[in-house]
Amino acid sequence: xxxxxxxxxxxxxxxxxxxxxxxxxxxxxxxxxxxxxxxxxxxxxxxxxxxxxxxxxxxxxxxxxxxxxxxxxxxxxxxxxxxxxxxxxxxxxxxxxxxxxxxxxxxxxxxxxxxxxxxxxxxxxxxxxxxxxxxxxxxxxxxxxxxxxxxxxxxxxxxxxxxxxxxxxxxxxxxxxxxxxxxxxxxxxxxxxxxxxxxxxxxxxxxxxxxxxxxxxxxxxxxxxxxxxxxxxxxxxxxxxxxxxxxxxxxxxxxxxxxxxxxxxxxxxxxxxxxxxxxxxxxxxxxxxxxxxxxxxxxxxxxxxxxxxxxxxxxxxxxxxxxxxxxxxxxxxxxxxxxxxxxxxxxxxxxxxxxxxxxxxxxxxxxxxxxxxxxxxxxxxxxxxxxxxxxxxxxxxxxxxxxxxxxxxxx
Amino acid sequence: xxxxxxxxxxxxxxxxxxxxxxxxxxxxxxxxxxxxxxxxxxxxxxxxxxxxxxxxxxxxxxxxxxxxxxxxxxxxxxxxxxxxxxxxxxxxxxxxxxxxxxxxxxxxxxxxxxxxxxxxxxxxxxxxxxxxxxxxxxxxxxxxxxxxxxxxxxxxxxxxxxxxxxxxxxxxxxxxxxxxxxxxxxxxxxxxxxxxxxxxxxxxxxxxxxxxxxxxxxxxxxxxxxxxxxxxxxxxxxxxxxxxxxxxxxxxxxxxxxxxxxxxxxxxxxxxxxxxxxxxxxxxxxxxxxxxxxxxxxxxxxxxxxxxxxxxxxxxxxxxxxxxxxxxxxxxxxxxxxxxxx
Numbered sequence: 001x002x003x004x005x006x007x008x009x010x011x012x013x014x015x016x017x018x019x020x021x022x023x024x025x026x027x028x029x030x031x032x033x034x035x036x037x038x039x040x041x042x043x044x045x046x047x048x049x050x051x052x053x054x055x056x057x058x059x060x061x062x063x064x065x066x067x068x069x070x071x072x073x074x075x076x077x078x079x080x081x082x083x084x085x086x087x088x089x090x091x092x093x094x095x096x097x098x099x100x101x102x103x104x105x106x107x108x109x110x111x112x113x114x115x116x117x118x119x120x121x122x123x124x125x126x127x128x129x130x131x132x133x134x135x136x137x138x139x140x141x142x143x144x145x146x147x148x149x150x151x152x153x154x155x156x157x158x159x160x161x162x163x164x165x166x167x168x169x170x171x172x173x174x175x176x177x178x179x180x181x182x183x184x185x186x187x188x189x190x191x192x193x194x195x196x197x198x199x200x201x202x203x204x205x206x207x208x209x210x211x212x213x214x215x216x217x218x219x220x221x222x223x224x225x226x227x228x229x230x231x232x233x234x235x236x237x238x239x240x241x242x243x244x245x246x247x248x249x250x251x252x253x254x255x256x257x258x259x260x261x262x263x264x265x266x267x268x269x270x271x272x273x274x275x276x277x278x279x280x281x282x283x284x285x286x287x288x289x290x291x292x293x294x295x296x297x298x299x300x301x302x303x304x305x306x307x308x309x310x311x312x313x314x315x316x317x318x319x320x321x322x323x324x325x326x327x328x329x330x331x332x333x334x335x336x337x338x339x340x341x342x343x344x345x346x347x348x349x350x351x352x353x354x355x356x357x358x359x360x361x362x363x364x365x366x367x368x369x370x371x372x373x374x375x376x377x378x379x380x381x382x383x384x385x386x387x388x389x390x391x392x393x394x395x396x397x398x399x400x401x402x403x404x405x406x407x408x409x410x411x
Numbered sequence: 412x413x414x415x416x417x418x419x420x421x422x423x424x425x426x427x428x429x430x431x432x433x434x435x436x437x438x439x440x441x442x443x444x445x446x447x448x449x450x451x452x453x454x455x456x457x458x459x460x461x462x463x464x465x466x467x468x469x470x471x472x473x474x475x476x477x478x479x480x481x482x483x484x485x486x487x488x489x490x491x492x493x494x495x496x497x498x499x500x501x502x503x504x505x506x507x508x509x510x511x512x513x514x515x516x517x518x519x520x521x522x523x524x525x526x527x528x529x530x531x532x533x534x535x536x537x538x539x540x541x542x543x544x545x546x547x548x549x550x551x552x553x554x555x556x557x558x559x560x561x562x563x564x565x566x567x568x569x570x571x572x573x574x575x576x577x578x579x580x581x582x583x584x585x586x587x588x589x590x591x592x593x594x595x596x597x598x599x600x601x602x603x604x605x606x607x608x609x610x611x612x613x614x615x616x617x618x619x620x621x622x623x624x625x626x627x628x629x630x631x632x633x634x635x636x637x638x639x640x641x642x643x644x645x646x647x648x649x650x651x652x653x654x655x656x657x658x659x660x661x662x663x664x665x666x667x668x669x670x671x672x673x674x675x676x677x678x679x680x681x682x683x684x685x686x687x688x689x690x691x692x693x694x695x696x697x698x699x700x701x702x703x704x705x706x707x708x709x710x711x712x713x714x715x716x717x718x719x720x721x722x723x724x725x726x727x728x729x730x731x732x733x734x735x736x737x738x739x740x741x742x743x744x745x746x747x748x749x750x751x752x753x
Binding site for chain 1 (some may be wrong): 446447448449450452453455456457458459460461462466467468469471474475485487491494495496502522524585589590591605606607608610611613695696697698699700702710713716717718719721722
């Protein structure tokens with residue numbers, strides 16, 4: 001009896017050992033890994049998982065919301081400060097423009113077991129990044145407030161405006177709507193979303209000539225202004241974090257925010273009543289369009305070009321381990337919409353899944369898009385403040401963009 | 412001091428200045444005359460989790476060849492200086508011809524990023540510098556008059572704004588003037604206007620930043636003036652008292668002339684500092700309403716995903732020129748006094 005018991009224990013122990021080692025074909029012997037990433041929970045989980053397989057390699061990570069400002073200078077250095085950069089559709093573009101990241105085809109072939117084909121970002125036939133999660137901005141609403149006032153969950157921005165006006169008229173909330181309208185990157189992102197929702201194109205086909213000064217651009221600005229009028233008057237200083245705080249203090253009933261932030265809104269911190277009434281829905285459409293006024297984003301990893309092959313290999317193995325990790329996906333199912341095999345979408349992924357179903361467009365990955373984004377962020381502010389007309393603001397955006405694009409050699 | 416001694420005395424500092432200030436300025440100057448090479452782009456197929464599309468990327472093979480030949484970029488002369496995001500010569504000419512009234516012309520010009528920033532920067536200098544001098548002087552005079560026993564703690568309290576890191580100081584005020592903050596909410600009550608926001612109105616943002624600037628810089632003026640006040644000779648002051656001069660007359664005719672060189676010094680430093688105003692804009696998240704020249708440089712370097720070295724360098728050079736112009740009257744005056752003194 002006893003012997004058979006011992007045998008069982010031994011077998012199960014062996015099985016356990018074997019089971020875990022089947023995961024980690026990743027006892028990395030040498031090399032140094034240094035990762036630059038944005039700072040939100042899902043990315044922390046991802047990097048932590050990669051760390052679990054570092055073996056005897058040196059492992060460092062920098063999580064920073066200022067990652068965009070660091071990335072290009074840090075990867076331009078030779079050797080590069082970071083061996084890997086967790087990038088997204090927009091932030092991979094400057095790296096591509098400056099030729100700072102390396103193709104991953106060989107590494108994927110050698111160590112990419114478990115990574116799905118759909119995760120691979122291929123440009124001109126070469127794999128440049130491996131995506132692991134998807135993101136978008138979508139609507140959040142307070143179920144209790146909408147129910148009490150008999151308002152249906154809004155599906156279009158026109159309905160969002162009507163609902164917000166109704167909430168304000170009821171005296172329940174003074175500023176019922178919130179979105180990250182902070183002058184600069186955030187505000188520009190809201191414009192991009194809304195403009196795409198109107199079916200607009202940023203450039204004349206096949207060129208880097210801007211083409212936003214049109215009826216769609218004007219309609220976009222007018223809608224942004226309407227929404228801004230329903231937001232806290234300090235909206236030009238509010239980023240994602242600030243509106244999250246507004247939401248948690250119960251000042252807001254409708255909000256456009258990143259899907260990746262849903263985890264922190266729905267966790268146990270803060271007022272339980274607000275958390276319980278916080279519901280997610282897909283992104284809204286606008287002006288009768290059928291594609292949502294939102295952009296789809298992926299987050300994935302890229303490897304620095306200016307770094308030794310040994311480091312690149314070690315880094316790839318560790319990150320690939322995370323990018324094909326069913327256990328991580330199961331454990332952290334509510335942190336993100338993972339693109340990894342085995343992901344079962346939970347209630348917090350509704351926003352992204354709806355956006356994909358509604359055929360939302362991905363953020364435009366054009367080499368000159370960053371310049372347009374930058375020009376938008378500063379030039380449309382005066383329109384929102386009521387200091388200039390929509391046409392003038394759009395003219396300013398185009399002019400500011402053109403000067404920058406000329407300096408960068410795009411025009 | 413004989414010239415030779417002075418030379419050897421100054422040499423280490425001079426070398427360090429050339430190395431760490433002179434050369435970088437020259438390099439920035441050279442950079443400002445160059446732009447990026449024309450981008451060679453090509454159409455490629457791009458696939459991501461959301462599907463495949465035909466898109467455009469920079470052709471690295473061709474680009475790297477051009478870059479290797481001319482690493483500095485394409486020579487652009489004063490092209491960057493006169494483009495729309497800087498001096499905007501062409502645009503201003505156009506506005507002049509197209510606008511009907513002078514007011515409209517000014518409106519159009521101040522809508523250009525460089526002039527917008529220049530106006531804020533100059534307004535900031537114009538309001539902050541004299542107020543800093545005045546406030547610093549008043550505080551120094553008053554503190555000089557209080558009894559010695561409580562002077563120490565008072566001085567410490569007064570220089571606190573200077574000790575606090577600018578960013579922290581501005582953030583504290585930023586939260587206080589929030590619509591939900593202690594100052595913001597009370598102002599709304601006082602004015603009986605629930606939509607009043609110090610942060611959304613351009614004028615109010617400017618006023619906030621200027622008040623913050625005065626608060627932050629006054630201690631510096633105070634410290635220098637206070638030290639200078641200690642050197643005011645007592646005999647003429649006592650003589651004046653006996654002659655029946657009022658306190659104001661004593662300050663006006665004895666103290667002020669005595670510390671006059673120090674006032675010039677503080678004015679110079681203040682002007683230079685204020686012309687480079689930057690931290691409060693970040694601290695107050697005031698990018699939307701107030702941009703300074705320094706902020707433009709920062710914006711070119713970090714806010715875009717693409718770094719605009721040429722733009723940033725051109726703005727830097729113009730900031731240096733701007734400071735030189737601002738300081739010129741004071742410098743010329745000091746020089747003249749120096750000559751007559753010799």
